[in-house]
Amino acid sequence: MLRTNFLGLELKNPVIVAAGPWNRDGVRLRESIAAGAGAVVTESIVSDTMLDVGPRIACDDKGAQNIRLYSDIQIEGWEREMKIAKSDGGIVIASISAHSPSELAYLASKLEKFGADAIELSVSNPMLESLEVVASHADVIYEMTKAVSEAIHIPLIVKLSQNTTNISKVAKAVREAGGSGVSAINTVRGILDVDLEEARPTLSTYGGISGDYIRPMALSSVATIAQTVDIPISGIGGISSARHALEFLMLGASTVQIGTAVMMQGKHVVSQIVKDMDAWVVSHGISRIDEIRGRALENLKSFDEMRYEPFVSTVTGVPCKENCSRCVETCMYGAITKAGNTVHVDRTSCTGCGLCTSICPEKKLSLEL
Amino acid sequence: MNIKQIAKTAGVSVATVSRVMNHPETVAPATKEKIEKVMQEAGYTPNWFAQGLNFNTTKTIGLVIPHMLNPSYMEIANGVEEVARMRGYITFMCNVQKDVQTEREYISQLINRRVDGIILMFSSMEREYMKRIQKEKIPLVFIGEHKSMPKISSVQVDCRAGAAEMIAHLIEVGHRSIGFLQGHDPEQECLQQLTGYRNLLKANGIRADEQLIVKTENSIEGGYIGVKRLMAAGRPDAVYATSDEIAYGAMDALKDSGLSIPQDIAVVGFGDDRMSNLIEPKLTTVELPLRKMGIYGARILFDMISGEAKEERQIILRTRMRIRKSCGHKERIGEMF
Known part of the structure; x- marks a missing residue:
């Protein structure tokens, strides 16, 4: 039921293990495949390996920051690693990163020769290499995509950045340049936290933020592309459960990629997500996962299309919990009062903002016309 | 010991031993190490001269450098040499001291010594001479722009x-x-x-x-x-x-x-x-991406040597x-x- 066709590749499920050090060589890629992934993406392969800086990864319970995670294996060595990665079958997507179109074309054609099933251009990393700035321009992305698409015969995915004025324009440039699909989003430039005693950020330079922190941005990028450009999308950004994965699919993604969850929890998270997705699909009587793709988009309108509805908050199932008055304290319009265990909403003061429906831990408030 | 005995002792096929010598980058590091250990213990060294006769290769490339005292040129050479070593090749480095006559002499010496390919760094060789070398069918790559031969395989920086x-x-x-x-x-x-x-x-x-x-x-x-x-x-x-x-x-x-x-x-x-x-x-x-210039110069040269490159290729690198x-x-x- 989870089977899907992505860019002409037959995936047993839409869950892909994203590019990163957890896929740093053939053996690790094979492990990710064995964990049940529909496909795997290599750690980003570059023109010349670089010295690793350290420390370069930090995390908390909501996500992670990384600094420059690139493959430390030269392209020459990837002939051997690809062979190992593909030795048990499985679909391997090679991620590449470089500054000039001809370098990217060279790396892509080599990896195609070594057996990669598709190429992912990672040209939006928010690192010192300035790629993020470069790759926020649709014309640069066009040039890079075109050079690679002309050099290879396998599908080409371009990984896009959230840090751009208009992600649809960039996605459109990918399509016009011959790209087969896009993945969104890359990590977002950020600083995880600051040690107050030492007056020192945890990592010593700006890095890419991933995990829960960026999921809402990623969902919005995926939805925006899905609503404006006709191109297959692989959704990335803070996916650690089947629910998250399904959200991305419902907003138009064809596949999803898991990175930070694998890094923070281990590869078993992949099999758990696949199992839970399967259970959800069965319980909802869905025969093919593709049926849910983009289903939530019809309920996602532009601001202009929103209707002015006279919503007001209504309380159901009183009495309320004795020691909680969060709805009263947070109502910015002064519409909610509480007497004893009974909550009352003044329908003339309520403007229908909806905050109380999210705030109430018991979900006793809802909006009605 | 000959190659067959090495293979037997290491418990691998002759083809794998051959790959260690000819395409070491395609052999898993552990296997390569094991075979190299057997070769070392047996004091085995392949007869490059015989191999040159058999396979028409000498496992050598030539690198022609304008001036060895310029650290930038050495950084480029470092990139060339690293890729060559990964491919099991030795690099002859020729220091031409910015002299056209010396450059010519070195190039013909390299051809006479049957190198498998030549990389010319910032060469000022005139077009007629280069055309003559191309007739020798020896793989040739330029690092840096050549004013009169823009279509030749090269690595350039914008x-x-x-x-x-x-x-x-x-x-x-x-x-x-x-x-x-x-x-x-x-x-x-x-x-x-x-x-x-x-x-x-x-x-x-x-x-x-x-x-x-x-x-x-x-x-x-x-x-x-x-x-x-x-x-x-x-x-x-x-x-x-x-x-x-x-x-x-x-x-x-x-x-x-x-x-x-x-x-x-x-x-x-x-x-x-x-x-x-x-x-x-x-x-x-x-x-300037100096090391990368060397790395790509060697990469496109080896693509030509292996017959993989079907046409001349230019790699353009960016500055920062x-x-x-x-x-x-x-x-x-x-x-x-």
């Missing part, structure tokens, strides 16, 4: 864009009168920078003052003398040098004349030499600006991202 970006930066900082210290080595790359300089001035409505373009030798001394001539011809707000070495010499001369950098005059270089980040004030410069202190830039925006 120096025009690099220079233009730097001039744009100087104009943004507020400099209008910008002197240009032009080295002649490597020639094409310096000319490309000059084109970038002229284009950017024009785009900003600044007339290029020919008196502010001074040709000089590519060295610290060249920079020292060049900037003195430049200051005598006019008094620019900023000095652009086509190499970091020229910039060092220029800074030295300017300090000697009692000027402060960047308060009185800005200086920028080209290359991102290691010293550029150590001198005071730290030099704003353009980073390194904004430090010598340009008078007060904010660190460009430095951070």
Whole structure:
């Protein structure tokens, strides 16, 4: 039921293990495949390996920051690693990163020769290499995509950045340049936290933020592309459960990629997500996962299309919990009062903002016309 | 011991032993180590001469370098050598001392010694001679632009864009009168920078003052003398040098004349030499991907040697600006991202 066709590749499920050090060589890629992934993406392969800086990864319970995670294996060595990665079958997507179109074309054609099933251009990393700035321009992305698409015969995915004025324009440039699909989003430039005693950020330079922190941005990028450009999308950004994965699919993604969850929890998270997705699909009587793709988009309108509805908050199932008055304290319009265990909403003061429906831990408030 | 006995002792096939010698990058590191250990213990070395006769290969490439004392050229050579070693090749390095006759002699020597391919770094060989070499059917790659053979396999850096970006930066900082210290080595790359300089001035409505373009030798001394001539011809707000070495010499001369950098005059270089980040004030410069030039030069050469490359291929690399202190830039925006 989870089977899907992505860019002409037959995936047993839409869950892909994203590019990163957890896929740093053939053996690790094979492990990710064995964990049940529909496909795997290599750690980003570059023109010349670089010295690793350290420390370069930090995390908390909501996500992670990384600094420059690139493959430390030269392209020459990837002939051997690809062979190992593909030795048990499985679909391997090679991620590449470089500054000039001809370098990217060279790396892509080599990896195609070594057996990669598709190429992912990672040209939006928010690192010192300035790629993020470069790759926020649709014309640069066009040039890079075109050079690679002309050099290879396998599908080409371009990984896009959230840090751009208009992600649809960039996605459109990918399509016009011959790209087969896009993945969104890359990590977002950020600083995880600051040690107050030492007056020192945890990592010593700006890095890419991933995990829960960026999921809402990623969902919005995926939805925006899905609503404006006709191109297959692989959704990335803070996916650690089947629910998250399904959200991305419902907003138009064809596949999803898991990175930070694998890094923070281990590869078993992949099999758990696949199992839970399967259970959800069965319980909802869905025969093919593709049926849910983009289903939530019809309920996602532009601001202009929103209707002015006279919503007001209504309380159901009183009495309320004795020691909680969060709805009263947070109502910015002064519409909610509480007497004893009974909550009352003044329908003339309520403007229908909806905050109380999210705030109430018991979900006793809802909006009605 | 011969190759069959090595294979038997190591418990692998003859083909695997052969791969260790011919394509070591395709063998898993553990297996390669095991086989190499057996070979070492048995004192086995392949007979390269016999192999040359059998397979028409000598497992050697030639690398022709303009001048060995130039650290930039050595950085490029380092990239070439690394890829060659990964492929199980030895690199002959030939130092031509910027002399065309020596370069010719070395090239014909390399061909006579049956190298499998040749890389020419910033070659000034004339077109007729190059055509003759191409007839020998020996794989040939240029590092750097060759003025009369743009279609040949090569690795180039977009120096025009690099220079233009730097001039744009100087104009943004507020400099209008910008002197240009032009080295002649490597020639094409310096000319490309000059084109970038002229284009950017024009785009900003600044007339290029020919008196502010001074040709000089590519060295610290060249920079020292060049900037003195430049200051005598006019008094620019900023000095652009086509190499970091020229910039060092220029800074030295300017300090000697009692000027402060960047308060009185800005200086920028080209290359991102290691010293550029150590001198005071730290030099704003353009980073050249030197090692990568060598790596890609060797990569496309080996693609030709293996017969994988079906046509001539050009790899164009990009530069990157390194904004430090010598340009008078007060904010660190460009430095951070």
